[in-house]
Amino acid sequence: MTVHTGRHFLQIPGPTNVPDRVLRAMDMPTLDHRGPEFAELGFNVLAGSQRIFKTKQPVIIYPASGTGAWEAAIVNTLSPGDRVLMAETGQFAALWRNMAEKFKLDIELVPGDWRHGADLVQIEARLQADKAHAIKAVMVVHNETSTGCVTYPQEVRQAMDRASHPALLMVDTVSGIGSLEYEHDAWGIDVTVAGSQKGLMLPPGLGFNVISDKALAASKANSAFRSYWDWQEVINANKLGSWPYTPATNVLYGLKEAIAMLEEEGLDNVFARHKRHAAAARAATKAWGLETVCQDAHNHSPALTAVMMPEGHDADAFRKIVLENFDMSLGTGLAKWKGKIFRIGHIGHFNDLMLMGTLAGVEMGLDLAKVPHRAGGVLAAMEVLKGRDIVQMPKAAVA
Template sequence: MIGNRTLAVPGPTNVPNRISQSMYIPTEDHRAPDLPGFVKPLMEDLKQVFKTETGSVVVFPGTGTGGWQAGLENLLFPKDRVLVSQFGQFSKLWVQMCKDMGFTVHDVAVEWGEATPIDQYRDILEGDVYKDIKAVMVCQNETATGVTSNVREVRELLDELDHPALLMVDGISSIGCIEYLHDEWRVDVAIAGSQKGFMMPTGLVVVALSERVCKIIAGNKWQAKFKYYDFGTMLSANETGYFPYTPAMTLMRGLRTATDMLLEEGIENVWARHTKLATGVRAAVDAWGLTLAAKNPETASDTVSSIKVDRQTDANDVILHAYNKYGISLGAGLGPLNGSVFRIGHLGWLNETMILGVLGGVELAMRDLNVPFKAGVGVGAAVSVFSQAEDNVVNLF
């Protein structure tokens, strides 16, 4: 096709040229004497993305799923009790992993489109009189339904009940995009992937650990030792400025640039930009007369919108047509949502005009398929949102 394809899936996200160029380097010696001069500041600076001063960050090759496994493997034993909820494809898979790893799972399944059910968490935690539950888990942003959960609320609940459980957060489609406060919320394990908020190719897992967890790991003589995912081995190697395995240096160079870009923009500005762009998308959805899979507008995600089409239309037709005719990749409905929703990813390296292009492309595809709406209303609604926004400074070049 002539012109660029448009990537509007909720990850992997667009990779800025600055990041691509920083990875265009000859192969590096990962045991070079000057490597610590690169590794140590990167590990420090990454902490700012997670808003942690007291915690530590580890980075290893893999994807978000590997981050889940690593977090569980490092801190829990088979049969340990965990509290986790499922309300979409990713939270569902996380629950499944917990079951498959042999934990005793309090599996709170709520309707897809809901967020982490705080009332049910309360009931279960209040009932846990011996404080047996070892970990409480929150999928901060369910990418399948476009729903954001309130991590702060879960922390407050644990504090109120004086419950010592570890707090584990899947921040794979939220960290580096929307508010995430590792120290303030006293999260113990938070998992991010390179291909979402970090605007990188897929291939790195970035995990933030709390001070408490680092101490547990340091005192751990038996768990995950000499396994690939052992955080303890990673932390000790990182302290010297190296890694316990062959690091993906090319991606690490990209991660350096990604971190620079996020910090140059200012992490709070990154969050504000995502809110602004998401508000524009939601205005468009509303103007089209469509609705979100997110049941409560307050939990609608600022990184992905899962959009329900009218009953006459198969959402997969919209996705296929948008791709084949206009070169736009939209996210498909996952699991039971397949066919009834398409998803627009609005995370990562994006500005207003890129979003307007996506919305325009969706309008073209929907018009071709006779979805009833007035051409231009969605784009117009988003233009109104963007033109009224106070901060229109998006300098991401």
């Protein structure tokens, strides 16, 4: 057995590193989830979540993963046979599509190569052609963690508006919220789907739906069966700071602290930090002579960098060498990228030195695994990071 010292480097794009502050906040006795103390916590996290999602609309918080939040978005607004337009951008878009198939939705797919964001031209053309407005929802993934490509929800909304189409806009921002700019209200999003375990810096366990008035009206008119996921039951209970079933009480304590941390740093600073780290990781990748999965500079993810392995070299064998030698976990390739790529997570609770340690581990791992590459990736990343404004400490007074 390999013995490691120091802390494990968890550099997958989710679940992400949980800050000590959040862990300590969760270290609380079990609380009466029907009592006044919990109601105070409930009101706090609901209001704080509205600030993070940039919305005045209801934020539904489930004791569930992002997959549960996907299901809630579907069963509240859609019925078997309803047509939806979905974009193929990667594995998580594919999994949401698989779920939609299980609910007997009529799926119209915009194909993709898993190296770009959603094809906005095709989305607009499909909507323009739908003169009868048979398409009830457009469903896209904001930050596709299987590829490192972003689809910008506001650009999808603009395409829908140009087509004058009344479909609901549903956006999965499970790995986008808390790491990329996101504005539920201003961008005209009808259903936002999110999870706790990525940019929100929490363990898995919370799923989120944020819903527009239009989506809530669609839910009320929808006759499809749902119980656990029913928005209206949660909204009614939330008016008292409660939930219609046992909530994830201790994770909600963590959510309160995570929101405080994001707001202390300032959301704009959080987003700028992620972009800076992504730029440094891409600079390292380029210096190594390797290729990012995402091929469009406009769509590079601030939350992770997915890297192609040279032909004839197995990404999982490389990841194993990195794990065994440096106690660092890198993200695996998913589905069609299995064994072909590795993913560097730089999302959530993260700083410059953590990134430099990560990239040093990757560069040393490439060497040990005998993967063809050039040296100097770490130095290239350092140049990017040194380009930011550094706060100068005042010089000590001369005695």
